[in-house]
Amino acid sequence: MQSDWPTATLGELTINLDTKRRPVKEADRRSGPYPYYGASGIVDHVDGFLFEGEHLLIAEDGENLRTRNTPVAFRATGRFWVNNHAHIVKGNGLARTRFLEYAVLAADLTPYLTGAVMPKLTQGNLNKIELPCPPLKAQDAVIGVLGSLDDRIALLRQTNATLESIAQALFKSWFIDFDPVRAKAEGREPEGMDSATAALFPSEFEESPLGLTPKGWEVAPIGDLVEAVGGSTPDTKNPTFWEPAVHHWTSPKDLSGATSPVLLDTERKVSPAGLAKISSGLLPAGSLLMSSRAPIGYLALTQVPVAINQGYIAMLPGGQLPPLYLYFWCKANMEGIKGRANGSTFMEISKKAFRPIPALLPPPDIVSEFVAVAGALFDRLVANERTALSLTDVRDTLLPRLISGKLRLPEAQARLEEAIA
Known part of the structure; x- marks a missing residue:
C-alpha cells in the first residue's frame, strides 16, 4: 500500500496474545454471556472469558482472507473468548488498536497468505505486514472520522435489531404462545392491543394436528x-x-x-x-x-x-x-x-x-393486523439499512485514502459532516 505516512510492520506495532487463545469444541461449551470469537466474528456465547478490554482480532485462516466478503479484522471489547482461528493483538503504544483495525482492513494481505486450498495467515507473516504509522495525534484524527461513521452504522444496526425483536416478540405472543386467546379464556383483557384487535381472537382452544390451537384456526x-x-x-x-x-x-x-x-x-x-x-x-x-x-x-x-x-x-x-x-x-x-x-x-x-x-x-384479519404492525417496523428497518449502506460506502471510500495519508483530515472531516447530516 502506497503511503504518505511512515510505515512499520504489524509486529513492531502490536503486542501479540495468540498463546492465550483456547478453542473449545461446541459439545464442551456452556452457554453464557461472553462472546466466543472465530475468524469472522462471534460464533457462540459461553460462560467464561479469556480476554478483557479492547483488542484486535485478525483472521488466521479461511477463504474469506482472499474473498474479503466479511471484515478480516475487527475489534473485540469487554470480556470475551477467542478460538485459534483468529490472531489477537493490541497496540503497543506506537499505534492505537482501533487505528490498526482500519490499517489492516485497508491493507493487501495477499502477499502474506499461504496455502493453495485453504488460505492461512501465519503469525510470522502477520508480523511482517507493513502498515502506515503516523503520529498518534494523526491516528486519533483518523479514528475520529472513520470511527464516527462506524459508530453511526453500528447504532443503526442496533436499532434494527431492536425493531426486529419487537416484531418477533409480537409474532411469538400471537401465534406461538397465543397470549390474547389465553387472556380471553381466563376472562382477562388481552394486553397491548385495542378492543377491536382483541375482538379478532377467539376465547377457546381446540385440538389440531399441531396440538392445542385457537378455536377456528x-x-x-x-x-x-x-x-x-x-x-x-x-x-x-x-x-x-x-x-x-x-x-x-x-x-x-x-x-x-x-x-x-x-x-x-x-x-x-x-x-x-x-x-x-x-x-x-x-x-x-x-x-x-x-x-x-x-x-x-x-x-x-x-x-x-x-x-x-x-x-x-x-x-x-x-x-x-x-x-x-x-x-x-x-x-x-x-x-x-x-x-x-x-x-x-x-x-x-x-x-x-x-x-x-x-x-x-390464523384468520386473515389477524394476519393482516400483524403485518400492519410488523410492516411499519420493517419500513423503518429498511430505511435504516439503506442509510447504513450509504454510510458504509462513504467509509470504504475514505478508509484507504485516510490510512495512506493521501486524503487530508480537513477534507475528510467535511465529508464526514456531509454524510451524517
Whole structure:
C-alpha cells in the first residue's frame, strides 16, 4: 500500500496474545454471556472469558482472507473468548488498536497468505505486514472520522435489531404462545392491543394436528398456503447470460455476511438472456428467500425484483400467508425445517420436502393486523439499512485514502459532516 505516512510492520506495532487463545469444541461449551470469537466474528456465547478490554482480532485462516466478503479484522471489547482461528493483538503504544483495525482492513494481505486450498495467515507473516504509522495525534484524527461513521452504522444496526425483536416478540405472543386467546379464556383483557384487535381472537382452544390451537384456526401444508419456488444458475462460462448485467440475481452467498433481514442489492446480475434461462424468472420485491442448503436457514425479504439460484426456496407474495409473516414463521420453525433435510455431500431441504410441513393458518384479519404492525417496523428497518449502506460506502471510500495519508483530515472531516447530516 502506497503511503504518505511512515510505515512499520504489524509486529513492531502490536503486542501479540495468540498463546492465550483456547478453542473449545461446541459439545464442551456452556452457554453464557461472553462472546466466543472465530475468524469472522462471534460464533457462540459461553460462560467464561479469556480476554478483557479492547483488542484486535485478525483472521488466521479461511477463504474469506482472499474473498474479503466479511471484515478480516475487527475489534473485540469487554470480556470475551477467542478460538485459534483468529490472531489477537493490541497496540503497543506506537499505534492505537482501533487505528490498526482500519490499517489492516485497508491493507493487501495477499502477499502474506499461504496455502493453495485453504488460505492461512501465519503469525510470522502477520508480523511482517507493513502498515502506515503516523503520529498518534494523526491516528486519533483518523479514528475520529472513520470511527464516527462506524459508530453511526453500528447504532443503526442496533436499532434494527431492536425493531426486529419487537416484531418477533409480537409474532411469538400471537401465534406461538397465543397470549390474547389465553387472556380471553381466563376472562382477562388481552394486553397491548385495542378492543377491536382483541375482538379478532377467539376465547377457546381446540385440538389440531399441531396440538392445542385457537378455536377456528386451520392447519394446512405450508405449500398450500404460499407459492414456494426455486431457481437456477445460467451457464457461468457463457458471457451473454451475464452481460449486460441488468437483473438482480442472488445466491445464498449474498446472505452469508448479512447484517439485516432484508436484501437490497446482489453481488451479481444477469442479462435478459440469462434471466430467460431461469424458470422461476424475476421474483417480485417482497418475496421471502430461505437458503435451502450449505447452510439451510439464511432468511431475507427482498426489496428489489430478483432472480434466484438453486440454493434457495422462495416464498412469493399473494398467498394466504404473506412473506413478512412467513419470515417469523420460518425462524420459529427452523429446527423442524432442517429436520426434513437430507443429502450425502451436504444437507439440503428440497421444495418437495418443504411443502408438506404443517403450518397454522390464523384468520386473515389477524394476519393482516400483524403485518400492519410488523410492516411499519420493517419500513423503518429498511430505511435504516439503506442509510447504513450509504454510510458504509462513504467509509470504504475514505478508509484507504485516510490510512495512506493521501486524503487530508480537513477534507475528510467535511465529508464526514456531509454524510451524517
